[in-house]
Amino acid sequence: MSDDADAQAAAGTAEGQGPVLISDDLARHLENKREELFEKFEIRDEFPEAVIDEAEERTEDVQAEIDAELEDGDREDLRDLTTWTTDPIDAQDFDDALSIEERDEEYVLWVHIADVTHYVHPESEMWNEAVERGNTVYLPGYTIHMLPPVLAESVCSLVPNEERFAHTVEMHLNKETLSYETIDIYKSVIESDERLTYAEAEKRLDDPDAPLHEVNVLVHEVADRMHEIRKDDGSLVLNPSRDRAHTIIEECMLKANKAVTHELMWNRGVEAMYRVHPQPTPDEWSKALQEIQDLDGVSIPGDTWDDPRKAVNATLETAPGRQLDKIQWAVMKVMPRARYMSDPFGGHHALNFEIYGHFTSPIRRLSDLINHWIVYQNDVPETLVALCDRASDKQKDAEQCEREYKQFLQEVGLDPMAVNNRGIEVVEEDEADETL
Secondary structure, three states: OOHHHHHHHHHOOHHHHOOEEEEHHHHHHHHHHHHHHHHHOOOOOOOOHHHHHHHHHHOOOHHHHHHHHHHHOOOEEOOOOOOEEEEOOOOOOOOEEEEEEEOOOEEEEEEEEEOHHHOOOOOOHHHHHHHHHOEOEEEOOEEEOOOOHHHHHHHOOOOEOOEEEEEEEEEEEEOOOOOEEEEEEEEEEEEEOEEEEHHHHHHHHHOOOOOOHHHHHHHHHHHHHHHHHHHHOOOOOOOOOOOHHHHHHHHHHHHHHHHHHHHHHHHHOOOOOEEEEOOOOHHHHHHHHHHHHOOOOOOOOHHHOOOHHHHHHHHHHHOOHHHHHHHHHHHHHHOOOOEEEOOOOOOEOOOOEOOOEOOOOOOOEHHHHHHHHHHHHOOOOOOHHHHHHHHHHHHHHHHHHHHHHHHHHHHOOOOHHHHHHHOEEEEOHHHOOOOO
16 A cells, blocks of 8 residues: 555544544533433442542552462463454453464364452442442443443453453354353453454454464454354344454354353353343234335345244345345334343343353443352352342443433534544634534
């Protein structure tokens, strides 16, 4: 690529464009709107002093703790394992990392998750605050963390070239079926080699000379096969054109989440915080499929009508691009809302998983933090049912808050995606962006 082409490509990135420029008056307008939404949805923007003090005290000498646990043999030392993270360009916390190897008879896939429960436990102020918040709230250009920033953005975040405590899910997968041969979940110490954005991961897949090229190619081959197997098994796939980097992360996280909840349910026999997604009624599915069939240029393959999820998948692959949003919306309108429950009864309809739960995002989701504690202690909090309800309700609040804030940004002439990707800078009135 020429220097001019490089410069042109860079100019199209968030970094090249620079922050969105707004006036001081508009900045106050946005702040007032956020405060209004936080009050409406009972979202706490500031951490109590006791929580901040506890977090800072608990993380005073993390490296000494890591050295001590490695010396005592309390954790698996995975620092020499090739490991990397892949996240959106605007990610602030990195709570999952990957490693993979191909062996003669199997693939070994490691999903390393930030070990938040090393620092946060049910008797701590930080745990109580996490229960209060329920999850991290991501607004365009503004984040309200579930955990204090010293944890969320520093000692728990799996940043490159830093030793970190992790909870590792090690999965040995059959080469033919990609089913689990063995699952092992244990505490570890890792050191990520690199932090990739999705765009960077795509480039690594295409460049044989780039660092991490071979492992990214391998994990994509495995993830792509997992995706096709999952789809053939009846899992609903509403975004058939997802790029390779997103496919890697989505499939590896699904595989790890499923492995953990199967381990808890079948091997340990303990309750957990399961993700349960009820199915629409037959009449609701029929209504959705008929709405899709009536779209111009769209035809549902005749042999798929008896399985609505497969019917939608097949239709999305052949439908004109202009109709994809309408097909997706027809499905979403009839889909019940998924909830967290202490009993997996009913399974996850959209994924077509009999048992499913969350484990891979304990920095930003209460459900994952709870499941980390259950795996670690092999015991269940007495208030598990109430915690399930809390996590479900706060997730709904966060999504609605984000939706209303995005709508407000549009009303005042700001592009939510530009604000999210580029951030905001307050400048003099005559310097502010007039349009985006």
